[in-house]
Amino acid sequence: MKRIKVSNNVIRRLPRYLRKLDDLKANGVSRISSFSLGQQLGLTPSQIRQDFSCFGEFGQQGYGYNVAALRDEIASILGMNRGFKAILVGVGNIGHALMDNFCFSEWGFTLAAAFDIDPAIVGTTTNGVTVRSMDELLDYLADNQIDVAVLTVPKEAAAAVAKLLCDNGIRAIWNFTNVELTEPNSPTLVENIHFSDSLLSLGYFVAERYDEEAAHAARLERMEKAKEQ
Amino acid sequence: MKRIKVSNNVIRRLPRYLRKLDDLKANGVSRISSFSLGQQLGLTPSQIRQDFSCFGEFGQQGYGYNVAALRDEIASILGMNRGFKAILVGVGNIGHALMDNFCFSEWGFTLAAAFDIDPAIVGTTTNGVTVRSMDELLDYLADNQIDVAVLTVPKEAAAAVAKLLCDNGIRAIWNFTNVELTEPNSPTLVENIHFSDSLLSLGYFVAERYDEEAAHAARLERMEKAKEQ
Numbered sequence: 001m002k003r004i005k006v007s008n009n010v011i012r013r014l015p016r017y018l019r020k021l022d023d024l025k026a027n028g029v030s031r032i033s034s035f036s037l038g039q040q041l042g043l044t045p046s047q048i049r050q051d052f053s054c055f056g057e058f059g060q061q062g063y064g065y066n067v068a069a070l071r072d073e074i075a076s077i078l079g080m081n082r083g084f085k086a087i088l089v090g091v092g093n094i095g096h097a098l099m100d101n102f103c104f105s106e107w108g109f110t111l112a113a114a115f116d117i118d119p120a121i122v123g124t125t126t127n128g129v130t131v132r133s134m135d136e137l138l139d140y141l142a143d144n145q146i147d148v149a150v151l152t153v154p155k156e157a158a159a160a161v162a163k164l165l166c167d168n169g170i171r172a173i174w175n176f177t178n179v180e181l182t183e184p185n186s187p188t189l190v191e192n193i194h195f196s197d198s199l200l201s202l203g204y205f206v207a208e209r210y211d212e213e214a215a216h217a218a219r220l221e222r223m224e225k226a227k228e229q
Numbered sequence: 230m231k232r233i234k235v236s237n238n239v240i241r242r243l244p245r246y247l248r249k250l251d252d253l254k255a256n257g258v259s260r261i262s263s264f265s266l267g268q269q270l271g272l273t274p275s276q277i278r279q280d281f282s283c284f285g286e287f288g289q290q291g292y293g294y295n296v297a298a299l300r301d302e303i304a305s306i307l308g309m310n311r312g313f314k315a316i317l318v319g320v321g322n323i324g325h326a327l328m329d330n331f332c333f334s335e336w337g338f339t340l341a342a343a344f345d346i347d348p349a350i351v352g353t354t355t356n357g358v359t360v361r362s363m364d365e366l367l368d369y370l371a372d373n374q375i376d377v378a379v380l381t382v383p384k385e386a387a388a389a390v391a392k393l394l395c396d397n398g399i400r401a402i403w404n405f406t407n408v409e410l411t412e413p414n415s416p417t418l419v420e421n422i423h424f425s426d427s428l429l430s431l432g433y434f435v436a437e438r439y440d441e442e443a444a445h446a447a448r449l450e451r452m453e454k455a456k457e458q
Contacts, residue, residue, distance in 0.1 A: 009238070011430055011433050011434075012426070012430055014429065014430075014433065015423065015425060015426035015429040015430060016423075016426065018429065019409070019423075019425075019426075023409070077433065077436075078429045078430075078432050078433050078436070079432040079433060079435060079436030079439075080429070080432065082432075082436060082439075084432060084435065092326070092330075093322060093325055093326030093329050093330060094323075094326045094330070096322055097321070097322030097323045097326055098424070100322050101321075101322060101323070102424055102425075104428075106425070107425050107428055107429055107432070108432065109428065109432070147435055148428075148431060148432075148435065171435075171438070172431055172434070172435050174427070174428055174431055180248070180252070189431065189434045189435060189438065191427055191428070191430060191431035191434070192427075193422070193424065193427055194244065194248075195327070195331055195422065196244060196248075196331075196335070196336050197241070197244035197245065197248075198403070198420055198421075198422055199333075199336055199338065199377075199403055199420070200243065200244040200247065200307045200309070200336055201240055201241055201243075201244060201307075201420060202377060202401055202403055202418065202420035203307050203308040203309065203311075203313060203336070203337065203338070203377075204240050204243065204306065204307050204308060205240075205401070205418045205420070206308060206313065206376055206377065206400075206401050206418060207306075207307070207308030207311060209400070209418065210311075
């Protein structure tokens with residue numbers, strides 16, 4: 001597949017398309033128009049056609065999209081069929097939650113190993129993955145081709161562990177530490193899960209709603225007063 | 230403050246600005262130009278000026294932004310000074326990780342209560358919040374003004390618990406269940422943490438890099454061959 005530079009916004013929508021198409025497939029829908037897909041995702045049909053046109057021609061004018069075929073195309077664009085291997089570093093609450101509940105294989109990843117410094121955690125097994133000691137990390141990275149490191153160490157350790165990983169061949173980090181890891185223009189790919197950004201955005205929308213309701217109530221009150229006069 | 234409709238992209242950048250400004254403040258920077266702020270965030274200066282212009286005039290031509298003042302403006306726009314109250318429903322791994330590690334108060338929220346159905350978990354206390362039984366939830370919601378519910382129940386329970394919350398006055402949900410909760414046009418605000426979307430986006434970038442490197446290697450090989458002939 002030839003790659004063209006695709007905007008970040010389009011890339012960020014691909015997983016949403018994938019989830020929706022999985023959902024449609026599970027519900028027995030085999031074909032869908034860009035209009036109907038757009039309606040279900042809160043996007044315009046032309047937005048959807050434009051997004052997909054970045055990667056080729058998937059639909060047929062007047063017939064819509066084949067759900068299964070489109071789903072597989074998007075999965076392939078996302079690299080889900082490449083057999084990516086991940087390791088997880090830091091088996092605290094979040095690390096353990098991911099090992100326990102997050103189905104890496106559903107998204108095309110194998111969680112190959114996990115590492116921690118705590119002797120009480122080293123040696124425990126979750127979902128078939130046994131936690132190794134951090135002492136084994138460098139040997140492990142030397143012996144295995146790993147595509148992504150999931151970074152779930154405490155904040156204080158984030159920068160040092162990230163550097164250790166990058167110095168030993170890791171070029172992509174899924175970062176749960178809420179610490180900005182890289183300088184601009186660093187060659188390491190970092191994808192951040194910023195819980196706080198998400199909560200703050202929600203806070204914005206809540207505040208906006210309260211303001212709108214207050215403004216609405218004030219308008220009603222002014223109208224009532226005007227009537228009384 | 231009068232609110233105008235601000236694009237989702239701008240709203241999503243506000244928490245990033247906030248984090249960066251907190252960081253600058255902590256490092257003793259009191260004034261910054263849109264050029265330098267942009268450089269540190271991978272944005273153009275005009276993008277930054279445009280974003281802030283949605284909310285008023287924060288900078289002074291030629292003098293840049295006052296870091297502390299801009300930080301407080303953005304915090305206020307995000308509703309961080311409104312005393313939002315949250316409850317958390319479902320104290321499994323993720324729920325517990327949030328109670329243990331996520332500093333709600335740092336972002337202007339009070340985590341007022343947590344709920345679970347498991348008798349083994351009910352009654353335990355994390356960071357000063359004692360887990361209550363789900364049996365107490367409706368009474369609690371009737372007695373307390375809650376702005377946001379953090380939904381960390383298992384997937385299977387997500388839809389039913391979300392409905393219960395909405396039917397009892399909750400109008401904003403921070404959703405960790407990876408289940409799409411609402412119909413389009415629902416009045417409930419839902420902010421999703423989709424771990425998989427984030428990992429898939431990272432997968433896209435990794436795949437893109439591998440493709441670029443393969444293409445580069447193929448080009449080099451062709452050039453070598455051409456030289457040999």
